[in-house]
Amino acid sequence: QSVLTQPPSVSAAPGQKVTISCSGSSSNIGNNYVSWYQQLPGTAPKLLIYDNNKRPSGIPDRFSGSKSGTSATLGITGLQTGDEADYYCGTWDSSLSEGVFGTGTKVTVL
């Protein structure tokens, strides 16, 4: 089981906002950068956010990331049907000496 905990699912209507939490500890989120990935059905994951809050080129500013203590949050505003996907947080765990991913959150657009 993952050391990073996310809610199994979140949902909202088109145009609304959702937030996804990622809870960890001092050995992972608390002392390392957090990244976020989007996995559309049947495709490989795609990097959405790196270094807690930075967006790679081509990622719209509807996606945002933040970190506070041992938790991180992904925000998606102006929700679109194309945003329906699984979202994962990721970071390094200094105690385990390995990379870790969150449990994953399915976003549904109502």
Place this chain on the structure above:
Amino acid sequence: EVQLVQSGAEVKKPGESLKISCKGSGYSFTSYWIGWVRQMPGKGLEWMGIIYPGDSDTRYSPSFQGQVTISADKSISTAYLQWSSLKASDTAMYYCARSQRASDLFSAFDIWGQGTMVTVSS
């Protein structure tokens, strides 16, 4: 274009060996860590291990240490994931992914391969 292209789907029997590949192009293959990620059917992402092709420095998740071998051939810009004796529980999609920053073990994965589906069944 920076990309990682993985080998095709595999169907194997329990006990058989397997080596899947991940070929990088469009960047300096030796300068970026390449990681492997498992996704079992209907499940989440699992970090398996990572290799630095420049010097073959390799780190494994304790969960996968001894179960798989990660290697790289920098002469052909290709990383590998191999099993000596497959089990039904190895059935999964396997992704390779590149670290975002050169030489930075801890950076995010910015480029992903398309995935290799491995099915192990008698």
